[in-house]
Amino acid sequence: MSSQEQALVSLLSQLALSFDGAVLGFAVAYVAVRSIRKFTLTSAALRKITAAPSVSVSDLRSLLTETDENSDEGKIVIVRGTVDAKNVVDGSWKALWPGVLVSSESGDKGVVLQRTQTCIYNEWKGLFGWTSDLRALFLRSWRQQESTSLRKIPFVLIDVGRPSNPEYVVVNMDGSSHPLPLTTVYHRLQPVNPPPYTFLQALFGHEYPVGLLDEEKILPLGKDVSAVGLCSLRNGIAEIKACNDLPYYLSDLSKDQMIVDLSFKTKLLFWSGILLGSMSVGIIGYAVVRNWNKWKQWKQQRQLQQRRQQPIEPVPPTDDEIEDVPDGQLCVICLMRRRRSVFIPCGHLVCCQGCAISVESEVAPKCPVCRQEVRDSVRIFES
Known part of the structure; x- marks a missing residue:
């Protein structure tokens, strides 16, 4: 750091x-x-x-008999099935061209194809890179280091292990932002050829790309998944769509x-x-x-x-304070008057009343003998 x-x-x-x-x-x-x-x-x-009931594709229609056809509302169900292209079950001339997506790198077939390219930047700050530390810290998160393209085609779920069964459920991906159970089919880190001015960028601490991570993920045909969502009938065909209140839509679980x-x-x-x-x-x-x-x-x-900050009025000395006082009873500060005030809480009798008031007015008053903090002073009278 x-x-x-x-x-x-x-x-x-x-x-x-x-x-x-x-x-x-x-x-x-x-x-x-x-x-x-x-x-x-x-x-x-x-x-x-x-x-929510967990059913197979063939048993799904029995749960939807009470649901009004073409109704916007549906019933939350969990359907376990196998991914297949929609053109295969259409029964029309379109089945001659199976509508599937093919990975350009691996050749695998699927119904969802996601390609991600991530640019990797250098971490060396260079000789003069100390000026770009804060810029890199704040701007690096703003820079778009990743580009993702997602392609989807209509697909259905059929019964697991029963490809000849005509029953199927259409998977509606419109408006779904749930994560998909994709399979990685291509993963490669490609180095980036440095431009002629890369040395100057490195010298002054400017980041430059050093590699490009290329990934391809697909939802392959024949994969067994669970669909969790709102299921209803659309023109006599079972359809399931995502429910925003649920964290799953298509899952391996x-x-x-x-x-x-x-x-x-x-x-x-x-x-x-x-x-x-x-x-x-x-x-x-x-x-x-x-x-x-x-x-x-x-x-x-x-x-x-x-x-x-208020002016302190001098305390006039009394007769017993200015009369001849033995050396052992003189105030330790002014050395002129008799000791008359006791500091609290230490209890030392070492100052006259005027000097005691002066000590109390200090910011951090302390006893001149024991240096303990002074909270107050008491005038002593002899009977």
């Missing part, structure tokens, strides 16, 4: 610990609220998936595995929310107490300064 990055980390840590950790406490409270919110969403999704996964996430989010919430309450409470004590201390010092 460079010196500029260390300075930035130090600045962020000081900001987080400012106001005796109040900023850090509110940040932890924000994370705790998000954890509790995710817990409620995950627990609701767990209840829906637990109550079965219903039991989804329940186990969501149960673990629910417990983790619940206890993390409780732990982070308790930590935030403790940090904010500690910050409130510390700042309240600092405010009271500042107020006392302010009152003491105002008292010290």
Whole structure:
């Protein structure tokens, strides 16, 4: 880590610990609220998936008999089937040209093709790269280092192990942002030929690309997946579409595995929310107490300064203070008057009343003998 990055980390840590950790406490409270919110969403999704029936493609139509055809509403179900192209089950002349996507690198066939190219930059800062540390730290996340292209075609799910069965369910991918169970078919890191001015870029600390990571992922034909979503009839054909309230749409997991996964996430989010919430309450409470004590201390010092700035009227000496006083009873400060005031809490009788008042008016009053902090003084009278 460079010196500029260390300075930035130090600045962020000081900001987080400012106001005796109040900023850090509110940040932890924000994370705790998000954890509790995710817990409620995950627990609701767990209840829906637990109550959803898990059926095969051939048994799906029996669940949809009570659903109105062409209705926008559907029933949440879990369907286990095999991926196949929609043209194959259309039964029309289009079946002669199976509508599938073919990987340009591996030649594998699928219904979803995703190609990602990631540019990898150098990490050396160069001889004069210290000026670009902060720029690289903030602008690197903004720079588009990855480009992704996604191609999809209509496809269906058929019964597992029964390719001749005419029953199928159409998978509607419109509006779905759920992750897909894609399979990597191509993965290669290609070096980038450096341009002539690369040496100057490296010398002055400017980043330059050194490699290009090329990946291809597909949803292959014949893969067994589980579809979780709203199922309904469209013109007599079963169709399933994604439900935004559920974390799954197409997945390699079965219903039991989804329940186990969501149960673990629910417990983790619940206890993390409780732990982070308790930590935030403790940090904010500690910050409130510390700042309240600092405010009271500042107020006392302010009152003491105002008292010290007020003119102190000299205390006229009494007859017993100016008469002949033995050396052992003289004030240790002025060495002229008799000792008459006792400091509290140490209890030393070493000053006259005027010098005791002068000691009390100091910013940090201390006893001239034991150097203990003085809170007050008391005038002593002899009977």
